[in-house]
Amino acid sequence: EAADAFAQEIYSRTFLWLVRAINDATCAEFNYEGGGKSDFGIIGLLDIFGFESFVRNRFEQLCINYCNEKLQAKFTEDIFRSVQEEYEYEGIPLDEIKYDDNTDVLDLIEGKAGLLNMLNEECVRPKGTDEAFVQKALAANKKSPCLIQSKLNRKEFGIHHYAGKVMYDSEGFVFSNQDTLPTDLSDCALKSPNEILAKHMTNDKCSNIAEKEIAAPSGKRGAPKRAKSNLVAPTVWTKYKGQLLKLMAMLKQTQSRYIRCIKPNTYKKPYIMQHVSTIEQLRCAGVVAAVTLSRSAFPNRLENKTVRFKFSTMWDRTKFPSKSSADMEPQLKNHYDCDALLSCALKPLETKNKEGKIVKMFVVGKTRSYFRMGALEYLEANRTKEMGTQAISIQRYIRGWFIRKESQEGDKKKRKAIATIQKWYMAAQKKIKDIEAEKKAMIERKKRAERERKAREKAEAKAKAAREARLAKEKAEREAREAREKAEEEERERKEREAAKKKKKMEEEAKHTFEKEKEKKIKKYKKEVKTKEKELDDKEKRWEAEITEIEEECDKVEKERDEILEQIAKEEAKLAAIPTLSDKEKKKLEDSAEIIGYLRKENKKLRSQTTQLRKDFDTMQENNKRLLEANAYAGASFEALNEQSKKNNSNNSKLMQNLDKYKKQNQKLKEDLRMRQGYYDAEAQIRVNYQKSMAQIMEMIQDQCDDAQLTEDILVLALECESEAKSELAAAEANNPH
Numbered sequence: 001e002a003a004d005a006f007a008q009e010i011y012s013r014t015f016l017w018l019v020r021a022i023n024d025a026t027c028a029e030f031n032y033e034g035g036g037k038s039d040f041g042i043i044g045l046l047d048i049f050g051f052e053s054f055v056r057n058r059f060e061q062l063c064i065n066y067c068n069e070k071l072q073a074k075f076t077e078d079i080f081r082s083v084q085e086e087y088e089y090e091g092i093p094l095d096e097i098k099y100d101d102n103t104d105v106l107d108l109i110e111g112k113a114g115l116l117n118m119l120n121e122e123c124v125r126p127k128g129t130d131e132a133f134v135q136k137a138l139a140a141n142k143k144s145p146c147l148i149q150s151k152l153n154r155k156e157f158g159i160h161h162y163a164g165k166v167m168y169d170s171e172g173f174v175f176s177n178q179d180t181l182p183t184d185l186s187d188c189a190l191k192s193p194n195e196i197l198a199k200h201m202t203n204d205k206c207s208n209i210a211e212k213e214i215a216a217p218s219g220k221r222g223a224p225k226r227a228k229s230n231l232v233a234p235t236v237w238t239k240y241k242g243q244l245l246k247l248m249a250m251l252k253q254t255q256s257r258y259i260r261c262i263k264p265n266t267y268k269k270p271y272i273m274q275h276v277s278t279i280e281q282l283r284c285a286g287v288v289a290a291v292t293l294s295r296s297a298f299p300n301r302l303e304n305k306t307v308r309f310k311f312s313t314m315w316d317r318t319k320f321p322s323k324s325s326a327d328m329e330p331q332l333k334n335h336y337d338c339d340a341l342l343s344c345a346l347k348p349l350e351t352k353n354k355e356g357k358i359v360k361m362f363v364v365g366k367t368r369s370y371f372r373m374g375a376l377e378y379l380e381a382n383r384t385k386e387m388g389t390q391a392i393s394i395q396r397y398i399r400g401w402f403i404r405k406e407s408q409e410g411d412k413k414k415r416k417a418i419a420t421i422q423k424w425y426m427a428a429q430k431k432i433k434d435i436e437a438e439k440k441a442m443i444e445r446k447k448r449a450e451r452e453r454k455a456r457e458k459a460e461a462k463a464k465a466a467r468e469a470r471l472a473k474e475k476a477e478r479e480a481r482e483a484r485e486k487a488e489e490e491e492r493e494r495k496e497r498e499a500a501k502k503k504k505k506m507e508e509e510a511k512h513t514f515e516k517e518k519e520k521k522i523k524k525y526k527k528e529v530k531t532k533e534k535e536l537d538d539k540e541k542r543w544e545a546e547i548t549e550i551e552e553e554c555d556k557v558e559k560e561r562d563e564i565l566e567q568i569a570k571e572e573a574k575l576a577a578i579p580t581l582s583d584k585e586k587k588k589l590e591d592s593a594e595i596i597g598y599l600r601k602e603n604k605k606l607r608s609q610t611t612q613l614r615k616d617f618d619t620m621q622e623n624n625k626r627l628l629e630a631n632a633y634a635g636a637s638f639e640a641l642n643e644q645s646k647k648n649n650s651n652n653s654k655l656m657q658n659l660d661k662y663k664k665q666n667q668k669l670k671e672d673l674r675m676r677q678g679y680y681d682a683e684a685q686i687r688v689n690y691q692k693s694m695a696q697i698m699e700m701i702q703d704q705c706d707d708a709q710l711t712e713d714i715l716v717l718a719l720e721c722e723s724e725a726k727s728e729l730a731a732a733e734a735n736n737p738h
Contacts, residue, residue, distance in 0.1 A: 020207055073101065
């Protein structure tokens, strides 16, 4: 036993040494510059054992399920914290949260009189047995609701875990829990030349980095230290508990996130869900317990906007008025509206507690409304009932509309069928009358033919005698007629020749008169151009004379101005020589200055008039040039018109001949078109009548045929025929717009 324990210890310490080596090779503190100067965060992944419940559960299953209970307690605490944060945000009092945790199971396992202490005590006691451990545990924890006593086997006991009941067989518990490594073997290992045995047999750390000291939880003892005596050596469960407490203390310093992996089926195939095994996995993973905790006080919750929209019909605003006002924010207004609405709707479900206070079935938060068990179902039931009454009214109107529509369609079909039958009956009657009339006409034709035959035989004899006389007479008349027609033909040809000569003569006269009129117009335009040119020459000469006169006047005025300026200069020189001027001289000087100013203004006016006359003269010259060009262009255009008239006469004669030819062809085309149009009209009318009959047949088939596919095929065929007939009718109407 000592050798086995020593081998297990060497394996454990070697594994820890390997873990430390891997952590040293991958940690940021030892592998990056400045790693020791700042703290680094870590992302850890904890893969738990998973809840185990077999047909026969031993010491290993108890340790695993104990670890799961500790982790479930941490999970429950985190869920409670999230629910607590939500309630605090919504403004709901925390005393509303009531839930069950697994502290009773943990007390049963690790309490003072728990299974852990009982098993350790039995391991220390000489001749300790598994049965004695079970009986002591049952006696010490009689009042614990989590402990189950087996009535058939004294070595069996059970525990109510969070995932369900598990029965444990205690056979081998005492032996599995004992750690019989003597202290002298540990001392020998420290003197070994092997580095792992000599230096790492007492190192329980997973990393060589200096770790922060984790304070032990209040009210609980830390991991027990190894004793130096063989009699009180730490057991396997004690070591396991110490490692577990250290793990839980480290987890409390992290931000935990939980991932639950569910296997939907045991066949490893897609789209298959085994509900029993899936629910069992959810229960064992603690998901069901977490949902129960989060929904312990208020299982249902809805947004305030949704509550106000869905259940507004249950709100009696007169009895339960809202405290909201128009100037409030939408969120606060919805809060007060939902409080008044739910107070009205859930009034029948209110109860009183032991203290006599009214307990409402809901709580309204800032953004959500929370409902106790059964409250939301009650609201939905009442809403469904009210919607049912409204749905009945809507159904009544819709069903009435369908029945009226069906009756109207039935009446319409009956009227169509009656009209079709009447049409067929009238057509049959007409056909019968036509047959009878045709028979009578046939008999009359036969009688008339017989009478005509007899009269013809009688008349043939008389006609035979008169035929020869008539032939002779006709011969003489024919000869006379031929002579007369010949004379008439010669007379007609003579008249046509005379008419052609007259026509030609008239055309020549018209041409001659046109040329005379053209020459007259040309002469007239030439005279007008000459008169315009003469007028322009006269105006040009007159303007040139005026311009020369104005220029002479300007020169004269300029000379006078120069003379006056010279006189003024002389006078100014004289005045400069004279020390003072008399009043008369000053007056003369002022008058001369005024005269000079006036002359300057007049000179400016004359210059502006001269420039304006020069511009008018230039404009007149340009107009004269344009008139000359227009005269030349008019003469050329008259000659071009003369040539064009000759060409037009020849083209007119050709066009007249072509027109007669095209008229004859057009007449033939009209006759052909009229015949084709009649054919197309008749065919289109036949197709339309056929289509109408087909539509009536289709209505009868739809009413009486039970095969839906056959009815659909016939309907498609009828629609194709109808579209074809409409296209042909449209084409015929387009070809015959009248």
